[in-house]
Amino acid sequence: MEIKIISFDIDGTLVDSDYNDLIWHKAIPEMVAEKNGLNFEEAAAKVKKEYDRVGEDDYRWYDIKYWISFFQLAIGYQELLQKYEQNIIIFSDVVPTLEQLCRKYQIISITSMPWEFMNIKLKRIKKYFQENFSTLSEYKELKNKDAFFQISRKLRVNPEQILHIGDHEKQDFFAAREAGWKALLIDRFYTGLQEKYPDSVINTLTELPDRL
Numbered sequence: 001m002e003i004k005i006i007s008f009d010i011d012g013t014l015v016d017s018d019y020n021d022l023i024w025h026k027a028i029p030e031m032v033a034e035k036n037g038l039n040f041e042e043a044a045a046k047v048k049k050e051y052d053r054v055g056e057d058d059y060r061w062y063d064i065k066y067w068i069s070f071f072q073l074a075i076g077y078q079e080l081l082q083k084y085e086q087n088i089i090i091f092s093d094v095v096p097t098l099e100q101l102c103r104k105y106q107i108i109s110i111t112s113m114p115w116e117f118m119n120i121k122l123k124r125i126k127k128y129f130q131e132n133f134s135t136l137s138e139y140k141e142l143k144n145k146d147a148f149f150q151i152s153r154k155l156r157v158n159p160e161q162i163l164h165i166g167d168h169e170k171q172d173f174f175a176a177r178e179a180g181w182k183a184l185l186i187d188r189f190y191t192g193l194q195e196k197y198p199d200s201v202i203n204t205l206t207e208l209p210d211r212l
Ligand SMILES: [Mg+2]
Pocket: 009, 010, 011, 012, 013, 166, 167, 168
């Protein structure tokens, strides 16, 4: 069956993930330090302990509004995210690839990150995307089989007509395939995925048009 829709993960696939670390492990601890009269190391340890207590399987872990309120910080989430907006790096192969693909395919994005992060990250390339899904904001789930299944139903296409590209083995590759989607992994940093899945790995998005 012919591919109609190309779906992209965001972090690590379209956008460098460093921005997240900057928000979670620098900006938040800095503000916690200032509010509580701690030095940066003390604040970073305190913040990490609280993140760990919630844990990454809990959707609150990803919720910037939750943490701003938890640490009682006097800043709005938009102001915080915008303050570091210039640190959002879109990989250089993204625009040329989307420019080429958008002539023939519908393009969507799917992330486990909440809306707040998604919108600011896609701001400069949003014209290419027909729809953007945050499984966390919409279904309170990380990307899993069920989330992919619900998205293809919402898009009213046969799951086999969607190709998803992402960098996470479980959340992008296996979850999409379990829902009947086609899927490729992108291994931008050559972490050895190629050896594990020889037919399903690309290293840059420029390889994508030839794989369709
Ligand atoms: Mg990713």
